[in-house]
Amino acid sequence: MGEKIKNMDIKDIQKMQKEFDLEYFPKFWELNTVEDFMNSLKHVAIGLAGEVGEFSNLVKKLDRRIMNLGGEVNEEYLKKLRNEVTDIFIYVLIAANLLEMNLDDAFLKKLKYNRERFQEFRDNG
Numbered sequence: 001m002g003e004k005i006k007n008m009d010i011k012d013i014q015k016m017q018k019e020f021d022l023e024y025f026p027k028f029w030e031l032n033t034v035e036d037f038m039n040s041l042k043h044v045a046i047g048l049a050g051e052v053g054e055f056s057n058l059v060k061k062l063d064r065r066i067m068n069l070g071g072e073v074n075e076e077y078l079k080k081l082r083n084e085v086t087d088i089f090i091y092v093l094i095a096a097n098l099l100e101m102n103l104d105d106a107f108l109k110k111l112k113y114n115r116e117r118f119q120e121f122r123d124n125g
């Protein structure tokens with residue numbers, strides 16, 4: 001780990017996250033019963049919501065600060081925000097692994113769907 005891996009795609013990233021989770025949180029992947037699955041699903045839902053909350057809280061604090069004191073979105077805040085986006089991404093990877101989905105395929109399908117869905121905004125915008 002730590003080395004730069006070239007030509008990595010989302011499948012590789014999902015696999016790396018799963019390997020990490022199997023190593024550090026093996027119980028998460030002991031899915032022998034529906035209760036096991038639901039426990040892991042709840043764990044990932046709470047984790048994801050928590051990280052979205054951390055991100056939102058930073059946005060709230062940044063907004064409050066700028067509204068009251070003025071100033072810019074400084075590098076310190078950008079760093080914190082990027083850090084929370086990374087945490088969110090990790091939980092999305094874990095959720096996708098648990099649900100046995102390929103995020104790249106799902107993304108491409110959804111992008112196509114959204115292109116069709118939002119076409120009217122583009123035409124009228």
Ligand SMILES: [Mg+2]
Nearest residue numbers: 051054084087
């Ligand atoms: Mg966080």
